[in-house]
Amino acid sequence: MVDMTAGQSAAVPRQIRKPKSPIARFFGRRSTIAFLMALPLILLIGVLVIYPAFYSLHLATLNKRMTEFRGFDNFSFLLFKKDAFWTVVYSSCLFAVSAVIFKAFIGFVVAHFVHNIPAKGQRKWRGMLLIPWVIPPAMSTLAWLWLFDSSYGALNWTLAKIGIGPIPWIGEPGWARFSVILVNVWFGAPFFMIMYLASLKSVPDALYEAADIDGATWWQKIRYITLPMMRNIIAITTLFSLIVTFANFDIVRVLTQGGPLDQTHLFATWAFEIGIRSGDIPLGASVSLFMVPILAIAAVFILRDINKRGNEA
Amino acid sequence: MADVTLRKLVKMYDQVQAVKGIDLEIKDKEFVVLVGPSGCGKSTTLRMIAGLEEISGGQILIDDDVVNDVPPKDRDIAMVFQNYALYPHMTVHENMSFGLRLKKFPKAEIAKRVGEAARILDITELLERKPKALSGGQRQRVAMGRAIVRNPKVFLFDEPLSNLDAKLRVQMRIEIKKVHQTVRTTTVYVTHDQIEAMTLADRVVVMNGGVIEQVGTPQELYHNPRTRFVAAFIGSPSMNFVPCRLESHADQLAVRISNEIAFFMPEQKAARYKKLSGDGQLLLGLRPEHLTDMRQHMEPGCVPFDAQLEVTEPMGMETFVYFKMNGADMCGRVNPNAGALDGGPLKMAADLNNMHLIDAKTGLVL
Amino acid sequence: MAVSTTIDKVAPDKTPDKTGPRRPVVYRSLSSDRKWALRWSYFFLVLFCIFFLMPPVYMLITSLKTSAEISADPATTNPWWVYKPTLENYVELLTSSQFLTFFKNSIIVAVSTVIITMLIAIPAAFSLARMKFWGSTTLATGVFLTYLVPDTLLFIPLFKMLATLRDWTGIELFNRWYVLLVIYPTLTVPFCTWIMIGYFASIPKELDEAAIIDGATWWQTLTKIFIPVALPGLIAATIFAFTVSWAQFLYPLAFTTSNDQLVLPVGIISSLIKGDVFNWGQIMTGALLGAAPPLIIYAFLMDYYIAGLTAGATKG
Ligand SMILES: Nc1ncnc2c1ncn2[C@@H]1O[C@H](COP(=O)(O)OP(=O)(O)O)[C@@H](O)[C@H]1O
Numbered sequence: 001m002v003d004m005t006a007g008q009s010a011a012v013p014r015q016i017r018k019p020k021s022p023i024a025r026f027f028g029r030r031s032t033i034a035f036l037m038a039l040p041l042i043l044l045i046g047v048l049v050i051y052p053a054f055y056s057l058h059l060a061t062l063n064k065r066m067t068e069f070r071g072f073d074n075f076s077f078l079l080f081k082k083d084a085f086w087t088v089v090y091s092s093c094l095f096a097v098s099a100v101i102f103k104a105f106i107g108f109v110v111a112h113f114v115h116n117i118p119a120k121g122q123r124k125w126r127g128m129l130l131i132p133w134v135i136p137p138a139m140s141t142l143a144w145l146w147l148f149d150s151s152y153g154a155l156n157w158t159l160a161k162i163g164i165g166p167i168p169w170i171g172e173p174g175w176a177r178f179s180v181i182l183v184n185v186w187f188g189a190p191f192f193m194i195m196y197l198a199s200l201k202s203v204p205d206a207l208y209e210a211a212d213i214d215g216a217t218w219w220q221k222i223r224y225i226t227l228p229m230m231r232n233i234i235a236i237t238t239l240f241s242l243i244v245t246f247a248n249f250d251i252v253r254v255l256t257q258g259g260p261l262d263q264t265h266l267f268a269t270w271a272f273e274i275g276i277r278s279g280d281i282p283l284g285a286s287v288s289l290f291m292v293p294i295l296a297i298a299a300v301f302i303l304r305d306i307n308k309r310g311n312e313a
Numbered sequence: 314m315a316d317v318t319l320r321k322l323v324k325m326y327d328q329v330q331a332v333k334g335i336d337l338e339i340k341d342k343e344f345v346v347l348v349g350p351s352g353c354g355k356s357t358t359l360r361m362i363a364g365l366e367e368i369s370g371g372q373i374l375i376d377d378d379v380v381n382d383v384p385p386k387d388r389d390i391a392m393v394f395q396n397y398a399l400y401p402h403m404t405v406h407e408n409m410s411f412g413l414r415l416k417k418f419p420k421a422e423i424a425k426r427v428g429e430a431a432r433i434l435d436i437t438e439l440l441e442r443k444p445k446a447l448s449g450g451q452r453q454r455v456a457m458g459r460a461i462v463r464n465p466k467v468f469l470f471d472e473p474l475s476n477l478d479a480k481l482r483v484q485m486r487i488e489i490k491k492v493h494q495t496v497r498t499t500t501v502y503v504t505h506d507q508i509e510a511m512t513l514a515d516r517v518v519v520m521n522g523g524v525i526e527q528v529g530t531p532q533e534l535y536h537n538p539r540t541r542f543v544a545a546f547i548g549s550p551s552m553n554f555v556p557c558r559l560e561s562h563a564d565q566l567a568v569r570i571s572n573e574i575a576f577f578m579p580e581q582k583a584a585r586y587k588k589l590s591g592d593g594q595l596l597l598g599l600r601p602e603h604l605t606d607m608r609q610h611m612e613p614g615c616v617p618f619d620a621q622l623e624v625t626e627p628m629g630m631e632t633f634v635y636f637k638m639n640g641a642d643m644c645g646r647v648n649p650n651a652g653a654l655d656g657g658p659l660k661m662a663a664d665l666n667n668m669h670l671i672d673a674k675t676g677l678v679l
Numbered sequence: 680m681a682v683s684t685t686i687d688k689v690a691p692d693k694t695p696d697k698t699g700p701r702r703p704v705v706y707r708s709l710s711s712d713r714k715w716a717l718r719w720s721y722f723f724l725v726l727f728c729i730f731f732l733m734p735p736v737y738m739l740i741t742s743l744k745t746s747a748e749i750s751a752d753p754a755t756t757n758p759w760w761v762y763k764p765t766l767e768n769y770v771e772l773l774t775s776s777q778f779l780t781f782f783k784n785s786i787i788v789a790v791s792t793v794i795i796t797m798l799i800a801i802p803a804a805f806s807l808a809r810m811k812f813w814g815s816t817t818l819a820t821g822v823f824l825t826y827l828v829p830d831t832l833l834f835i836p837l838f839k840m841l842a843t844l845r846d847w848t849g850i851e852l853f854n855r856w857y858v859l860l861v862i863y864p865t866l867t868v869p870f871c872t873w874i875m876i877g878y879f880a881s882i883p884k885e886l887d888e889a890a891i892i893d894g895a896t897w898w899q900t901l902t903k904i905f906i907p908v909a910l911p912g913l914i915a916a917t918i919f920a921f922t923v924s925w926a927q928f929l930y931p932l933a934f935t936t937s938n939d940q941l942v943l944p945v946g947i948i949s950s951l952i953k954g955d956v957f958n959w960g961q962i963m964t965g966a967l968l969g970a971a972p973p974l975i976i977y978a979f980l981m982d983y984y985i986a987g988l989t990a991g992a993t994k995g
Pocket residue numbers: 326331349350351352353354355356357358
């Protein structure tokens with residue numbers, strides 16, 4: 001070391017370092033550096049997420065031309081004067097709840113099938129089954145649109161072969177709702193499958209062996225071992241999917257554009273219709289804000305579950 | 314090569330004092346072991362010397378320089394961690410040379426030092442391997458190699474052998490001692506294992522609850538512990554303690570354990586303890602090897618007594634016997650041929666030449 | 680599952696009833712049960728695969744058809760079959776400057792977003808996982824919550840913010856692809872930071888202490904130790920950022936309109952669908968080409984892709 005030469009003569013202990021200037025000390029502090037490294041993230045979140053979220057609240061209180069403050073007029077207009085709003089609430093909730101239930105169920109079942117087969121084949125099947133999740137939803141929905149085509153579509157052709165149909169997949173409100181849910185389930189079930197499969201793999205085999213010795217049936221094994229062990233991951237995945245599904249835009253936008261007769265609009269697509277295409281930004285903002293309560297509830301529960309996972313580890 | 318001095322060293326975590334003002338002088342080339350139960354502040358002390366923890370109070374000096382505010386890299390120390398902390402993405406060679414490369418040492422010098430360290434540790438064939446491909450013992454050697462190539466003033470070891478199995482631990486212990494004899498670098502070594510401490514150290518520092526209980530050579534600690542804690546901590550099986558009183562009988566002094574049991578002390582002990590003969594609460598401390606079977610020719614100072622054995626543990630070379638003395642659990646070490654049986658009686662002898670008396674209140678050895 | 684196969688071999692169905700009166704059938708059915716479970720598993724896996732792969736396969740089939748074949752009478756032709764395979768659609772799209780512009784825009788936007796995301800996420804994750812400062816724990820939770828805020832909640836206020844900013848500065852911000860570079864990181868940075876925090880936090884603390892003692896600065900610790908050790912996580916995060924930016928549909932739909940500024944998903948939908956005329960051959964070809972980059976990445980880096988997917992709930 002540089003400073004060591006004078007070492008022997010120094011009877012009195014001395015500091016090696018000269019005291020630094022306050023500014024140098026501020027920038028040299030570990031916590032200061034840490035803060036500076038996180039600053040871009042903080043700015044990004046602050047300026048482009050938190051600020052717009054609150055700005056949206058402000059926008060929702062203005063009149064259409066954004067010149068006057070109107071308080072809660074937009075909200076009360078939606079709630080009490082606009083019938084279409086309740087249709088959107090209904091179809092959004094129907095869409096989100098039924099899609100999530102089916103995704104969770106199909107994901108669970110498929111994960112079990114994949115888990116059942118010999119380990120060396122699992123990778124291949126898992127790889128194929130996840131493909132819907134990989135394709136950009138706007139692109140895959142186009143394929144569904146073409147599959148659903150009433151005169152040349154392959155689905156009706158196939159169903160005709162077994163004597164069913166023709167089905168007005170996106171031409172009739174009830175079927176259109178079904179189709180939108182179907183596409184979302186198709187897109188999202190693989191995600192559940194992957195999450196469940198990962199969590200199935202983390203259940204120690206010894207538990208199943210112990211259950212075998214105790215004479216448990218396959219259903220008892222699922223009920224008393226698999227489900228409890230997977231409970232947390234099921235909860236997190238479901239809540240997460242609830243948020244994403246509830247806020248979905250791409251599928252309805254491409255498949256039905258809200259039609260027929262605005263019966264398949266979700267909050268997101270309707271807000272886009274009103275806020276961007278019809279240019280009523282305050283009303284559009286109000287519509288999208290109606291998503292917040294449900295999203296917030298789901299987020300709170302996710303956070304709780306994630307923290308629980310942290311504590312378990 | 315360097316001395317290390319700790320002066321009134323204090324470490325606070327929030328409101329809790331983990332290290333409560335310790336003083337220690339470590340001489341050049343010395344191998345000092347900090348030993349103590351888990352949570353007593355050994356690692357914290359070591360990490361303060363390394364510069365990994367901020368010092369809350371007091372001073373650390375390396376070679377007469379206060380290093381309190383010197384960052385670790387400028388303290389010229391090297392550290393070996395319990396989990397080895399090898400960089401998983403680097404080969405053994407890269408692991409060992411990382412510090413030198415950061416300091417921009419010339420290539421030839423790096424190669425020379427790594428080669429030399431690898432030779433000392435016998436890991437020359439492993440240089441191109443990744444840590445994943447090494448066994449525990451080999452990883453441990455690499456971790457030491459990484460310290461050696463730096464040629465630092467001080468080596469710091471934090472429980473380096475705890476992750477190894479028992480057999481390998483003994484082997485690596487000897488290895489560490491050999492390395493120290495070769496490189497003669499001042500070493501501070503932390504362990505909770507008193508055997509490791511005894512076998513490795515020039516001097517052992519026994520810590521408990523953030524303070525130093527005693528500093529001394531292994532022999533000093535074993536034969537002259539200063540506190541009950543040290544007496545109990547050093548040695549395995551641990552020292553026996555049984556409450557007792559002192560009684561004067563004419564010119565003789567006796568330790569009375571119960572109404573039935575009392576031992577007369579040999580003269581030199583009696584002289585030492587004479588002035589204590591009051592009614593203070595005392596503990597008699599005797600190591601298992603000083604509770605033996607009755608022999609034909611006993612030394613003076615050995616007092617016979619009868620023990621009702623509970624359990625015996627034949628170890629081959631010797632047999633440990635467990636029995637109760639006035640309610641206290643005792644362990645003795647007897648000859649395998651002494652006829653000790655589980656649940657059987659045994660004629661035993663207490664070697665009072667090696668007795669300790671401890672003040673039960675203060676825990677100090679008198 | 681190795682267990683079941685050995686049992687199959689060792690204990691065929693004819694195991695005699697030696698187990699006493701209580702559970703006489705259990706042993707006999709064990710192996711055949713498993714065999715049937717396996718058969719049913721394969722059967723259903725095939726069914727689900729057909730369901731899951733139908734749209735992309737149909738894209739491919741359609742993309743190889745001529746427009747005449749696509750609009751042929753469904754009574755006489757099978758839509759699942761290509762009678763006259765042709766690469767016409769591919770040639771047409773890949774030589775159309777418009778489509779190539781979409782593709783180029785998408786590539787630039789996605790790659791730049793990945794770079795920006797990493798530049799923000801890695802230092803932030805390092806500082807949140809290791810360095811701790813006032814409020815850093817809150818910030819880590821905040822990062823996760825931000826990840827849960829959907830784009831559909833923000834596009835209207837962002838739209839208005841862009842408008843306001845344009846009016847202030849006089850710089851045109853609508854209908855410019857580079858605006859997406861500012862917006863997209865809101866989708867990618869929180870998740871990437873979150874999973875990088877998880878990966879960084881799983882690196883033993885002694886490793887950076889060893890680096891500090893070896894004389895590494897915090898920057899060298901990050902670049903020479905943390906990034907290489909957490910490389911799998913970094914790859915997973917990169918894949919995530921790329922696929923999310925590539926697939927993003929709402930923001931470009933809201934903020935860009937003219938053909939030279941569009942990214943691929945929006946471009947295909949707004950330029951290939953003209954009124955009620957659907958040129959399905961070209962649409963499917965475009966959709967397939969639009970799906971190709973994520974699919975190719977997925978094919979080669981599947982394990983990283985899946986690790987990133989599951990990391991959100993299991994790490995951090
Ligand atoms: N980062 C920390 N924060 C709070 N307390 C700590 C921290 N590290 C250690 N301690 C406390 O300090 C005491 C000493 O710890 P340590 O030096 O690690 O003990 P050991 O002797 O086992 O190495 C322990 O009681 C421990 O709980």
